[in-house]
Amino acid sequence: MRCRIPFVVLMTSLLAVAACGRETQTGAAPQQPSSVGEGKATGEITVWAMGGEGENLGRLAAGFERENPGATVKVTPVPWDGAHNKLASSIAAGQTPDVSLIGTTWMGEFAKTGALQPTPSSFDRAAFFPGLWATTEVGGTSYGVPWYADTRSLYYRKDLAEKAGVRPPATWDELKSFAQALKDKGGAAQGINLQAGGTGAWQTFMPFGWQAGAELVDGEGKFTLDTPRMRTALEYYTSFHRSGLSSSDRLVPGAQVADFVSGKIGAFVSGAYDRSVILKQGGPEFASKYGVVELPKGERAASFAGGGDLVVFKNARNADGAWKFIRYLSRPDVQAEWFTIQADPPAVQSAWQDPALAKDDFLQVFGRQLKVAKAPPAIPTWEQVAAVIDGGIEQAARGTASVSDVLRTMQASAASIGTGN
Amino acid sequence: MTAKGRWWVYVVLTAGLLAVISPFVWMLLSSVKPAGEILGTPPTWLPGHVTGEHYRSLFERLDLATYLTNSVAVAVAVTVGNMVFCSMLGYVLAKLSFRGRRLLFGLVMGMLMVPGMVTFVPLFILVSNVGLANTYSGLILPYLVQPVGVFLMRQFIGELPDELIDAARVDGAGEARIFARIVLPLCGPALATLGIITFLASWNNFLWPLVVAQTEDMYTMPVALALYSVGQNSIDYGLLLAGAVVVVVPVLLLFTFLQRHFTQGIATTGFR
Numbered sequence: 001m002r003c004r005i006p007f008v009v010l011m012t013s014l015l016a017v018a019a020c021g022r023e024t025q026t027g028a029a030p031q032q033p034s035s036v037g038e039g040k041a042t043g044e045i046t047v048w049a050m051g052g053e054g055e056n057l058g059r060l061a062a063g064f065e066r067e068n069p070g071a072t073v074k075v076t077p078v079p080w081d082g083a084h085n086k087l088a089s090s091i092a093a094g095q096t097p098d099v100s101l102i103g104t105t106w107m108g109e110f111a112k113t114g115a116l117q118p119t120p121s122s123f124d125r126a127a128f129f130p131g132l133w134a135t136t137e138v139g140g141t142s143y144g145v146p147w148y149a150d151t152r153s154l155y156y157r158k159d160l161a162e163k164a165g166v167r168p169p170a171t172w173d174e175l176k177s178f179a180q181a182l183k184d185k186g187g188a189a190q191g192i193n194l195q196a197g198g199t200g201a202w203q204t205f206m207p208f209g210w211q212a213g214a215e216l217v218d219g220e221g222k223f224t225l226d227t228p229r230m231r232t233a234l235e236y237y238t239s240f241h242r243s244g245l246s247s248s249d250r251l252v253p254g255a256q257v258a259d260f261v262s263g264k265i266g267a268f269v270s271g272a273y274d275r276s277v278i279l280k281q282g283g284p285e286f287a288s289k290y291g292v293v294e295l296p297k298g299e300r301a302a303s304f305a306g307g308g309d310l311v312v313f314k315n316a317r318n319a320d321g322a323w324k325f326i327r328y329l330s331r332p333d334v335q336a337e338w339f340t341i342q343a344d345p346p347a348v349q350s351a352w353q354d355p356a357l358a359k360d361d362f363l364q365v366f367g368r369q370l371k372v373a374k375a376p377p378a379i380p381t382w383e384q385v386a387a388v389i390d391g392g393i394e395q396a397a398r399g400t401a402s403v404s405d406v407l408r409t410m411q412a413s414a415a416s417i418g419t420g421n
Numbered sequence: 422m423t424a425k426g427r428w429w430v431y432v433v434l435t436a437g438l439l440a441v442i443s444p445f446v447w448m449l450l451s452s453v454k455p456a457g458e459i460l461g462t463p464p465t466w467l468p469g470h471v472t473g474e475h476y477r478s479l480f481e482r483l484d485l486a487t488y489l490t491n492s493v494a495v496a497v498a499v500t501v502g503n504m505v506f507c508s509m510l511g512y513v514l515a516k517l518s519f520r521g522r523r524l525l526f527g528l529v530m531g532m533l534m535v536p537g538m539v540t541f542v543p544l545f546i547l548v549s550n551v552g553l554a555n556t557y558s559g560l561i562l563p564y565l566v567q568p569v570g571v572f573l574m575r576q577f578i579g580e581l582p583d584e585l586i587d588a589a590r591v592d593g594a595g596e597a598r599i600f601a602r603i604v605l606p607l608c609g610p611a612l613a614t615l616g617i618i619t620f621l622a623s624w625n626n627f628l629w630p631l632v633v634a635q636t637e638d639m640y641t642m643p644v645a646l647a648l649y650s651v652g653q654n655s656i657d658y659g660l661l662l663a664g665a666v667v668v669v670v671p672v673l674l675l676f677t678f679l680q681r682h683f684t685q686g687i688a689t690t691g692f693r
Binding site (some may be wrong): 050051052054055074076077078079080081082085086088089090092093094095097103150252253254255257258259261262264270271273274277280281282308 | 455456457458459460461462482541542545546548549550554627628631632635636637644647648649651652653654655656658
């Protein structure tokens, strides 16, 4: 009982502090350019970029500074781990930079805080892959520009496939027999590894969902997780786990590649980023032992579209310079240059004709895949719903609940979380 | 205790030791394994092939001197601050009587019960509104006095005999002198415990320095390690393990060295 008074005091002071923060956020007068101004950028532009992107962005910024002698770009690299927390806290405190890189699946959440500027209409949306542009659109308004792309295709062991006498699959049925052959005749313990739950499992599963013709939300923005098409997809996906073609154990992040290189895993679904990891672990001679193909088609071809978007904050001190810097980063030649530095696949379609990319057969697979790649809905609650789907996939893959039960619970949980609109 | 009984004690202790120490041994051994071997299934103890590549990339890519300086500066300041201020407040709450003492202690207990995540964002808003974002003060001040430390010191000081303090008071010593000359020297073991807890918590703190630091030169070791080893879709475990070794080893050495002082502190107090 003695504690009650201090608690009340404490809580009221907390609320008071929280209220302060909100004031500063809406207090800043937002400038919203409808188009990026002409002329050169000037002044300091502060940029947050995560991980390796942050480590290397300075090299691109040098080119921008040469073209705009009056401007300096100050890049702060932020760890991916914790970036979401940092952005959320900084938005609350109004302590944001001019520009930040944002994971595509966070767009809905951060746009909804009102801290992001709408994209000036002078950006040409048709220049980008449609699935990527969709990640910037929240409630019909675009709040950023895609910077680099991520999509998922099928990695497979070429040597094991040759040994087993099979060709890479183009349809769902072929994928099944392909995995079976890699296991039975190729000697892989897992013909294919399909992520059986854990954070981000939905990114491996949803390509199959979209291929089956399922959607995450309908035209009215209501979740459609418990549909016959979604059931077809989840049944197909988990049939690999039930028949022992894929392990139903969760792997440590990164273990997939290690087991792929050692030959325990015959195939897996992943993004272009795994090429450098594979070659680092397998050595240069491993390059001839594996291949990558577009994901097999179900009713239609589809994959996951993600990557990173660039946003400008409402209380940016140098909004004009910020948008000019983003415009520079989305130029096809700069996009191609960025690929040679960081190996991030370009988000701008015409950048793929650049010689550095055009002659890269491996990468072109992902380029074709991107044309059919789809993004999850950009809603504030997406990360929560994604966690529900991840949990459902784990239950279904382990067989602790039937596919129809899993889908029913998934739909109910998603509906109770809501779309946050 | 019979020899046979002691034998069992050693078996249990050895098992306990192995359980505690094996992750560290694995970390050390794996930091010199090639990337593919670290994650191989089944996991291995001994490296099949020894490589220094992770350490090389750690020392080449990271500005370790800056990050370590930041980490040490923040951890030492926070530790010293806690040892001084928590024992002051602990002394006041334990030995002095004044109006509102219970309320004050209740407030401390209340803070102890509020989870850190609840106050995290408001605290950051406060710190950035007073202009302390991206400063050492911003990294240190919010952690300078921790309620758990106040509680620990109050409990410990409460057990010291009143007679000692009264005797000093009769001899004409003021409160500051009593605190500095009588109470503090008797607090050795409690201060050592508090020091270890605070130092480790500050040394390992990730989220607060990440959010407060706005430029790379203000990053502490855990933040820098996360920056360079964790990607959007992949984790560089080799670099992470090598970095973890660099972060942990100085602390282990420090505590092995200081341990003698801690035990001495307990032996020489003579009370309790």
